[in-house]
Amino acid sequence: MTVTLIMLALVIAGALAWRAETYWQGSAKWLALISLALLATVFAVFVIDYAINHNNDFAQLQVLSRVNWIQTFNIQYSIALDQLSIVLIALTWLLAIICVLVSWHEIKHHVGFYYFNLLLTIAGIIGVFVAVDMFLFFFFWEVMLLPMTAIIAIWGHEKRHFAALKFFIFTQVSSLLMLVAIIATGYFHLLQTGQLSFYYLDWLMLDIPLSMSQYLMLGFFIAFAVKLPSVPLHSWLPDAHTQAPTAGSVLLAGVLLKTGAYGLIRFVISLFPQASTQFAPIAATLAVVSILYGAKMAFAQQDFKRLVAYSSISHMGFVMLALFAFNSVAYQGAIVTMVAHGLSSAALFALAGMIYQRINSRDLADMGGFWQSAPRMGGFALAFAGAAFGLPGLANFIGEFFSLVGVFQVLPEFAVIAALGLIGSAIYGMVLFQSSFQGTPRQDIIDLQPRELIICGSLLLMLLAIGLYPRLLLKFSFGA
Amino acid sequence: MMSITSNSPPLLTMTMAGAILPQLIIAFGITLALLLVAWKRSQRTIAVFSSLILFTALIANVSLLAMPTTQVTQLLKVDGYSRFAFSLILISALVALRMSHSFLKAHIEVHDEYYLLLLLLVLGAGVLVTSDHFASLFLGFELLSLSLVGLVGYHRESHYSVESAFKYLVLSATASSFMLLGIAFIYSVTGDMSFNATTASAIYHQQGLGMFFQLGLLLFVSGIAFKLSIAPFHFWTPDVYQGAPTPITMLMATISKVAMFVVLLKCIIAQRYWLHDSFQLFLMSFAVISMLLGNVMALKQQHLKRLLAYSSIAHMGYLLIVIIVSSAQSLAFTWQSALFYLAAYTLANLSIFIVIALIQQQNTRAAFQEDILLADLQGLFWRVPSYGLLMLLGLLSLAGIPLTMGFIGKFYILSQATIAHAWWLIATLIVASGISLAYYLPMIFKIFADAPSDTLSDTQKINGNVKALRGHIIEQVLVYSFIAFGLVFGILPEVINQLIAS
Numbered sequence: 001m002t003v004t005l006i007m008l009a010l011v012i013a014g015a016l017a018w019r020a021e022t023y024w025q026g027s028a029k030w031l032a033l034i035s036l037a038l039l040a041t042v043f044a045v046f047v048i049d050y051a052i053n054h055n056n057d058f059a060q061l062q063v064l065s066r067v068n069w070i071q072t073f074n075i076q077y078s079i080a081l082d083q084l085s086i087v088l089i090a091l092t093w094l095l096a097i098i099c100v101l102v103s104w105h106e107i108k109h110h111v112g113f114y115y116f117n118l119l120l121t122i123a124g125i126i127g128v129f130v131a132v133d134m135f136l137f138f139f140f141w142e143v144m145l146l147p148m149t150a151i152i153a154i155w156g157h158e159k160r161h162f163a164a165l166k167f168f169i170f171t172q173v174s175s176l177l178m179l180v181a182i183i184a185t186g187y188f189h190l191l192q193t194g195q196l197s198f199y200y201l202d203w204l205m206l207d208i209p210l211s212m213s214q215y216l217m218l219g220f221f222i223a224f225a226v227k228l229p230s231v232p233l234h235s236w237l238p239d240a241h242t243q244a245p246t247a248g249s250v251l252l253a254g255v256l257l258k259t260g261a262y263g264l265i266r267f268v269i270s271l272f273p274q275a276s277t278q279f280a281p282i283a284a285t286l287a288v289v290s291i292l293y294g295a296k297m298a299f300a301q302q303d304f305k306r307l308v309a310y311s312s313i314s315h316m317g318f319v320m321l322a323l324f325a326f327n328s329v330a331y332q333g334a335i336v337t338m339v340a341h342g343l344s345s346a347a348l349f350a351l352a353g354m355i356y357q358r359i360n361s362r363d364l365a366d367m368g369g370f371w372q373s374a375p376r377m378g379g380f381a382l383a384f385a386g387a388a389f390g391l392p393g394l395a396n397f398i399g400e401f402f403s404l405v406g407v408f409q410v411l412p413e414f415a416v417i418a419a420l421g422l423i424g425s426a427i428y429g430m431v432l433f434q435s436s437f438q439g440t441p442r443q444d445i446i447d448l449q450p451r452e453l454i455i456c457g458s459l460l461l462m463l464l465a466i467g468l469y470p471r472l473l474l475k476f477s478f479g480a
Numbered sequence: 481m482m483s484i485t486s487n488s489p490p491l492l493t494m495t496m497a498g499a500i501l502p503q504l505i506i507a508f509g510i511t512l513a514l515l516l517v518a519w520k521r522s523q524r525t526i527a528v529f530s531s532l533i534l535f536t537a538l539i540a541n542v543s544l545l546a547m548p549t550t551q552v553t554q555l556l557k558v559d560g561y562s563r564f565a566f567s568l569i570l571i572s573a574l575v576a577l578r579m580s581h582s583f584l585k586a587h588i589e590v591h592d593e594y595y596l597l598l599l600l601l602v603l604g605a606g607v608l609v610t611s612d613h614f615a616s617l618f619l620g621f622e623l624l625s626l627s628l629v630g631l632v633g634y635h636r637e638s639h640y641s642v643e644s645a646f647k648y649l650v651l652s653a654t655a656s657s658f659m660l661l662g663i664a665f666i667y668s669v670t671g672d673m674s675f676n677a678t679t680a681s682a683i684y685h686q687q688g689l690g691m692f693f694q695l696g697l698l699l700f701v702s703g704i705a706f707k708l709s710i711a712p713f714h715f716w717t718p719d720v721y722q723g724a725p726t727p728i729t730m731l732m733a734t735i736s737k738v739a740m741f742v743v744l745l746k747c748i749i750a751q752r753y754w755l756h757d758s759f760q761l762f763l764m765s766f767a768v769i770s771m772l773l774g775n776v777m778a779l780k781q782q783h784l785k786r787l788l789a790y791s792s793i794a795h796m797g798y799l800l801i802v803i804i805v806s807s808a809q810s811l812a813f814t815w816q817s818a819l820f821y822l823a824a825y826t827l828a829n830l831s832i833f834i835v836i837a838l839i840q841q842q843n844t845r846a847a848f849q850e851d852i853l854l855a856d857l858q859g860l861f862w863r864v865p866s867y868g869l870l871m872l873l874g875l876l877s878l879a880g881i882p883l884t885m886g887f888i889g890k891f892y893i894l895s896q897a898t899i900a901h902a903w904w905l906i907a908t909l910i911v912a913s914g915i916s917l918a919y920y921l922p923m924i925f926k927i928f929a930d931a932p933s934d935t936l937s938d939t940q941k942i943n944g945n946v947k948a949l950r951g952h953i954i955e956q957v958l959v960y961s962f963i964a965f966g967l968v969f970g971i972l973p974e975v976i977n978q979l980i981a982s
Contacts, residue, residue, distance in 0.1 A: 070888075135891075169918065180898060
């Protein structure tokens with residue numbers, strides 16, 4: 001109930017911010033910030049309270065509510081939480097607040113409507129992480145997509161319409177495949193038990209023959225592989241990331257890509273274990289190709305955001321590889337990588353946004369020698385680039401290390417090739433840092449402002465905390 | 481077959497009359513309207529009178545929703561499905577009537593004929609959705625077509641009117657003659673004109689049906705496919721959609737589609753045509769061609785009404801899937817899917833055409849400007865938020881995105897196709913909807929783009945001309961209520977489901 005109210009409150013707060021902006025300029029961002037902080041606190045209190053009251057550590061899914069919604073198809077509004085979704089929702093809250101902060105001065109027109117879309121996206125993302133009715137999951141999957149597309153299409157850069165269109169078509173077509181798989185599984189449930197059901201926990205009981213489940217699994221897999229993204233379905237990502245406003249990129253890289261990984265864990269692997277095992281070699285190959293291809297392409301980019309976007313493909317490849325190793329160490333590595341990548345890529349995109357605001361360009365050729373005029377920004381940039389290429393002491397290292405260790409036990413040859421990606425990431429990380437902050441100074445820029453310091457500082461703090469004390473995340477089993 | 485004997489039951493009992501009460505109200509209203517014209521020619525009177533008739537019929541129809549199925553003579557059969565469809569038709573007619581008001585007002589002439597034709601059209605549709613016999617089908621079909629021809633060419637001043645009316649007239653007449661020939665062929669084999677299942681299926685089981693019957697079936701379906709603008713019988717659609725006055729295009733997109741599809745489904749289900757492999761093959765190829773061609777052709781259109789014409793072709797293609805995959809066990813579900821999809825489609829089209837008509841009213845460039853370009857949508861959301869929102873909901877519904885009824889409609893169709901394992905149709909549907917996004921989405925982006933003449937609207941604001949953009953109070957109410965319908969039925973589709981299931 002509380003979670004439902006939180007999502008509802010997000011939508012209402014968004015609508016309020018939209019209205020308020022027309023009366024008092026500048027009120028929308030404050031409203032958005034305050035409501036996000038407040039609701040995040042409510043969520044945290046609720047989770048802790050629930051854990052204490054029910055003496056429960058959320059290792060298993062805790063169903064929070066189940067209400068009839070569309071009776072004709074026996075579709076229920078049912079939501080549940082477990083450790084995985086709680087961690088991802090926590091990440092969502094953090095990045096949502098960061099998003100509001102990075103948009104503080106960036107968004108200048110249609111401000112109220114912008115914050116409405118932002119809060120709606122966040123409500124949708126939280127919905128995706130809590131829904132356990134497959135129809136509801138699909139519903140939220142699309143609800144988060146629509147405002148995100150609007151954010152890219154209205155407040156993006158030069159080629160925003162093309163990028164938004166590509167993003168939407170890729171996601172929509174692949175999710176239609178998932179919808180067909182959802183319907184097919186629902187009707188398979190009807191055949192087997194005599195009742196139509198889209199309830200996730202019902203589906204876990206199903207015993208689907210491999211001949212059928214491999215196709216169903218594929219339907220889900222494609223939808224999530226597009227979101228993740230994995231080669232060869234990645235081509236929407238560089239465009240969408242590059243053209244989106246800073247907050248859009250932060251949200252896309254930080255959380256939206258994680259919904260793909262979340263879907264792989266929760267649905268593909270849990271519902272179709274047999275089919276996934278059978279499919280693992282192909283998935284692992286795709287993952288390794290993604291890692292290497294992403295690193296290679298990142299190295300070749302001239303656009304700051306595009307470079308970071310390709311690096312995301314590379315990092316999410318690690319997540320997919322680890323997930324399809326079916327190994328608990330790798331699994332935990334995947335989850336740490338998800339969180340770490342959410343933080344580090346969000347930080348890099350936020351930096352890109354800050355630089356863009358100062359020099360009005362994303363082209364690396366226009367940058368250089370910023371260290372002279374903005375040492376603090378340079379320091380943070382170095383740290384985040386270090387995080388991206390897996391510097392020990394930062395969260396990404398833990399994630400990638402555990403992933404590779406886990407994968408090595410099962411698919412050693414894949415782990416060896418994937419490890420090459422780390423070298424690639426060191427190269428593009430250094431290219432990124434050197435061409436923007438070192439060399440002869442092209443122009444002087446203003447150093448970080450207090451607001452920007454808060455953004456970078458909090459992200460770095462989180463990266464360091466997980467990097468130095470990984471038990472923060474590793475002590476949870478995440479249902480493995 | 482009923483034979484005339486001395487103690488045969490009366491031809492029309494009170495229950496029967498009660499069952500077709502809405503249609504009777506319309507018919508009676510038409511007669512009264514004729515008398516009214518003789519008495520006093522006034523634009524206002526006839527408009528109020530027609531809407532009153534439609535409204536009464538709607539109330540009668542809604543109150544009859546729960547009534548059991550009634551056979552009214554051999555010709556008509558009123559069941560829950562036909563009542564639901566007729567409600568959709570009446571609502572569309574009411575909206576179209578209101579939207580016609582302002583463009584008819586522009587003339588000094590009094591347009592009684594327009595209202596009469598509109599009522600006749602509704603009567604034709606009312607006969608169609610209840611018909612249980614090829615004769616009544618043909619009657620309704622012709623009534624619908626002929627009044628539409630009159631309405632399409634109603635604007636004598638518009639330079640499209642002659643072209644589109646003639647195109648519609650000629651092709652419509654061809655289609656009816658095709659259909660008539662088809663009915664004759666079918667009759668020659670079965671010896672029965674009613675949709676009654678026994679004869680046809682008995683013959684089918686005894687000896688199989690020859691070429692003659694199949695030819696008749698093909699001709700019959702092509703006649704209806706013409707009306708539904710299913711490819712390859714769609715060629716009239718873009719021109720006529722573009723050339724007709726906007727409220728009439730709205731009627732063509734809603735009433736004509738709903739009535740024709742319902743009668744087609746009724747006929748096919750009653751006659752068990754879906755059992756024929758060759759027939760399925762026809763329909764399947766029609767569906768695939770329509771889905772792909774409609775969407776591909778819509779991609780490069782700059783005229784909004786033309787674009788919607790092509791999108792309607794695609795949507796009829798989606799809807800055909802429902803017929804193709806239906807099986808004897810799931811007939812009720814077939815009906816539900818079709819009706820839900822039609823309801824979603826009608827709602828979306830009404831929403832979009834309301835906005836188009838309102839934009840047209842405000843275009844001061846020419847009083848009878850039929851062309852609405854995509855560019856006219858530029859920045860609509862910022863200029864008039866309520867119009868923009870309504871248009872957005874309509875487009876999302878057509879694109880089948882959640883939060884709208886269109887998505888549930890698609891869910892129904894996909895469920896049907898999944899149960900029937902029609903994977904190729906599903907694949908086509910997915911590809912086609914992918915293509916369709918490539919024109920729906922740019923339209924949405926246009927709506928949200930910055931208004932081209934921001935400065936102009938600013939000056940208008942200063943001059944206090946904002947009122948002019950807003951339109952009449954009834955239109956305001958219409959816009960807001962359609963936004964509410966779109967959202968409520970999109971999120972709680974169970975409301976409609978219950979109506980259809982009963």
